[in-house]
Amino acid sequence: MAIIKHAARQTLGQLIGANNPVVTVPDDSQRQYAWSKKEVDTYWEDIQKFRIARETGKESASEYFIGPIVTITDEHVKSRSLLDGQQRLTTSTILIAVIRDILWRMDSPESRATANNMQRDYIARKAGRREPMEYFLVLSLFDRDFFRDFIQDWNETSGSTRGAEESKRPSHKLIREAYSNFESKISSQLSVFPDEDSRLDWLDSLYECLIKGLVFVEIQTPTSSDANEVFETINSRGKDLSTVDLVRNFLMEKSRDESSKKRVNDTWRVLLDNFEKREEIERFLRHFWVARHGDVKSHSLYATIRGELTEEFSKIPQTYSPKAFAAELESASLRYVDLIHCSTGIEEFDDALADIKALNADALHPLLLAASERNDYTELQELIEACLSYYVRWTVIGTRESTVLEENIFGVAKEFSGGAGCASILRRVCNWIPDNDTFKAAFEEASLPKASQARHILGKIEARLRVQAGVDELTVAGPGKVHVENIYPQQPDAEFRLDEHEVWVHRIGNLTLLNGRKNPNLTNRPYPEKCQTYEDSALLVSTDTGIERLWDSSRGQWSPKGIRARQIELAGIALEVWPDANYWSRPV
Structure with a gap:
């Protein structure tokens, strides 16, 4: 059983503030930043609901509990290693950084002074001119340098970070996306205010909600094994569980x-x-x-x-x-x-x-x-x-x-x-x-309602047809350049709709490939109005597989018999495209 040394209520400002022990994500545990747009959007929506409720002044709306975090805390609480809560603390720091940067760009003495104070109080600061930067949240080795370059190493004179090189790591992309997401949301909110004072008041309200209103319960444990056990218990259900981590x-x-x-x-x-x-x-x-x-x-x-x-x-x-x-x-x-x-x-x-x-x-x-x-x-x-x-x-x-x-x-x-x-x-x-x-x-009876599968199956049949015809080899392009066409339309006019529409519309005998993007105005028309399109196609699956059989010209109607006849012929080609065991000349 895990030992819990202490459980304490902590605001965000008490967790990552300048006068508190640095929170460090240890290199031998935890995962990288993993919140996608979905989680960031949910976080933002929760903060906005809380901000609006907090402005009512009701005591019940003065705080917003955002969940537990798990730390390995030394005896005198001079250092804290974070085992659970990284996603929430990292996202909160990103949001504070966005507020900081927007304040700086407002380009007034008050807004820039506030931006500098946010940086020093809740992101990073230098104790002296020649002292190294002190970061209040230190991520693990996989994200640490990128997070510092992109979020934390902020120049109070230029109002910008040193910047970070593009990275292929998923976590780095997600940090960038979270920043851009918050920046877009805040800019949209500020656009409705007529003057700078109103914008400063709104930003100040948001900032106060984060620093003083967001409340965690910090579960302090004495050892990494205790922390890991608590971490796994907390994450045994829900989003935070990651097998890889x-x-x-x-x-x-x-x-x-x-x-x-x-x-x-x-x-x-x-x-x-x-x-x-x-x-x-x-x-x-x-x-x-x-x-x-x-x-x-x-x-x-x-x-x-x-x-x-x-x-x-x-x-x-x-x-x-x-x-x-x-x-x-x-x-x-x-x-x-x-x-x-x-x-x-x-x-x-x-x-x-x-x-x-x-x-x-x-x-x-x-x-x-x-x-x-x-x-x-x-x-x-x-x-x-x-x-x-x-x-x-x-x-x-x-x-x-x-x-x-x-x-x-x-x-x-x-x-x-x-x-x-x-x-x-x-x-x-x-x-x-x-x-x-x-x-x-x-x-002979198969339907392919998934366009991706239909495109692949028809594309392989097309390749086989070209081999049989001895014509130039051609690779069927992907979506956007070649589309799957329902010859008998998915949405035919009422007078041309077959009684068993759903039975025939996605049958393989009713499908072909055409170059270019699908034209809805054409594809839903009767056969005589679009037959020229098939005849002019560069693809043999449209020109050489008897598509004309799908239209009964004597009745002026679509023909299920024609769909079935074409599909039987395509089935014969499919036997060669996807052969049975005898093709590999192995005893079975």
């Missing part, structure tokens, strides 16, 4: 020396620098674990990792350490980035990875991650093609249970990590691919 904290806790801690932090730097979005890091961590241990759900990932690694790390003698796990994680992350960004440098393999991306077939990544650990990408071409056939035949067209496919793929990923060879895994995947009769029957 909790795993890092756990690895730091289990590291026995500074060398191990440095290795863990170095790995996390690689993760933060190489993934564009925080969600990608979360997905990688799950896929990394799945590739080695089999299926585990996102909600139980941390508990599973903690339980199994605790057992491994506790063995005597210790044969597997946090340092080794971090090294494996880093190595796998570099390969995973290549997989999700289609950047292995092997053209044919990258094309197949692009197909996975277009289909949102993320379930295939753990297998490829496991396979790439001991095999060159060129050795995996047949495997990735078989996986794509399996995914399209089973999930996209067959609309069968995706959980079955995931269980199968995750299972063989674990076998790959356990030492299985590529040939044996390929045979296993081939065994699961639905046969031609099953796939053809499913394709």
Whole structure:
């Protein structure tokens, strides 16, 4: 059980004020800045509601409780290490900095003096001309320098920070976005006031709400293990829970020396620098674990990792350490980035990875991650093609249970990590691919309401048609340049609407591709009014697949029989695009 030394009410000003102990986010715990626009908007809305209520003068509206924070506080409360509350304190500091900068730009003696006082009292100050800057909130090593350059190192003469270089780290982008978000919101609010005095009064009211009105409960603990236990308990439900952060904290806790801690932090730097979005890091961590241990759900990932690694790390003698796990994680992350960004440098393999991306077939990544650990990408071409056939035949067209496919793929990923060879895994995947009769029957009845999937399926059929016709190779462009066209319209005039409209409108036989953006005025018209568009298209899927059959000219109506006839022909082409097991010449 965690020891709580003290729990105290603290205003924001008491937490990060100049006369209080500096709040430091320790390097061996906590996460980076993670609030997106959604959380920042909610924070702002709460502050505005509180500000308006506070102006009524009612005692019940004098304070706004914003939640607990957890610190490791020394015996004499001269230093505080922050374990929980970083997001709220960082966001509050960003908002104060925005108020400071707007006051400075108002360019009056009063506004500039107020801006300087805000900086010295609640962001950072120098005790003397030659003294180093003292920062009242010190972030962890992943965000510290950027936060200082962009928010805290403010020049009282120029009214600006030193600035910060652009960074690819998700947390740095979020800090910039939070600043811009607050700046836009405050500027909008100030625009309604007719004079500077009114604007200064409004800014002063907002500032007072933050410094004196925002109230926390600081939970002071004597040790990092106590703080971590409280932190995990508080964050066991809700937004603040992050598997990636909790795993890092756990690895730091289990590291026995500074060398191990440095290795863990170095790995996390690689993760933060190489993934564009925080969600990608979360997905990688799950896929990394799945590739080695089999299926585990996102909600139980941390508990599973903690339980199994605790057992491994506790063995005597210790044969597997946090340092080794971090090294494996880093190595796998570099390969995973290549997989999700289609950047292995092997053209044919990258094309197949692009197909996975277009289909949102993320379930295939753990297998490829496991396979790439001991095999060159060129050795995996047949495997990735078989996986794509399996995914399209089973999930996209067959609309069968995706959980079955995931269980199968995750299972063989674990076998790959356990030492299985590529040939044996390929045979296993081939065994699961639905046969031609099953796939053809499913394709002839399939609908594709998702434009992204429809574009991909039709694009691959287009490529096959061009091979058959012996014409120049053409890659179908993405949305904006090529659009999916419902030949029988999604919104036809009442006189042309089919009785079973929903049955036919998204059937594959009713879909084609056209160059350029969709023209709603044209696409919803009867066939005679738009047939020339199909005839003039550069795409064979529009010119050579019998689209004219969809219109019954004798009745002046759309023809379900024509949709079905065209779809049966497209199904025959699909058999060649996504072949069955026999294509790879392996016994099944």
